[in-house]
Amino acid sequence: MTTALLRTTDSRDRQYQQHVAVEPGYKDPMHNGFFPTQTHKRLNDYASQLAMELMDNATRLTHQDMVGVASFVRLNHTLDDAPILGNQLSEYLIAELQDFGLAIVDFKLAGGITVTPIGDFVFTRQGERLAKQVEMDHVVTGTIIEDDRGVRVNARIVSLQNKQVVASANVYIPAFIVMDLNKIDSQQASAF
DSSP, X not given: OOOOOOOOOOHHHHXXXXXXOOOTTOOOHHHHOOOOSOOSOOHHHHHHHXXXXXXXXXXXXXXXXXXXXXXXXXXXXXXXXXXXHHHHHHHHHHHHHHHTTOEEEOTTEEEEEEEETTEEEEEOOOGGGBOSOOOOSEEEEEEEEEETTEEEEEEEEEETTTOOEEEEEEEEEEHHHHHHHXXXXXXXXXXX
């Protein structure tokens, strides 16, 4: 004897269908990326991850070595395009690597203090105003490779004496983290 269960719809099924209806303009995150309204992960978390991997992979690096941290650049034909992400990563890495005991050198220090009505400044990006003598043994730098879903950051610590890579690491940063940085950057630019 075969018994078949027959299913008939009732009012609960119709109510459920109203709740699961896909809203107009829905975009599949697998194809369009994921853009949350809030996230607990910040850029400094990715910098911390990079620092940890760099220090785990470090060879021939001592706590006495003087290390500078340069901007991370887009991987293109010029290697001189540092987006806001590249500059902020380098700033976060200064603190993160110092927490591991590295002797960090800030080569953006000017030869002196510039006093103005709006503030007192010691940092500069003007080569002629930089301090003349900055001793460094290694430099931390890296490249940024962008795609639709995010950014691959390849970091390395390089010996300035023989150009040997003494540590390397990489991390993938989702697009929504980078997009938030770009919004902040464009808001700051429009304020001036």
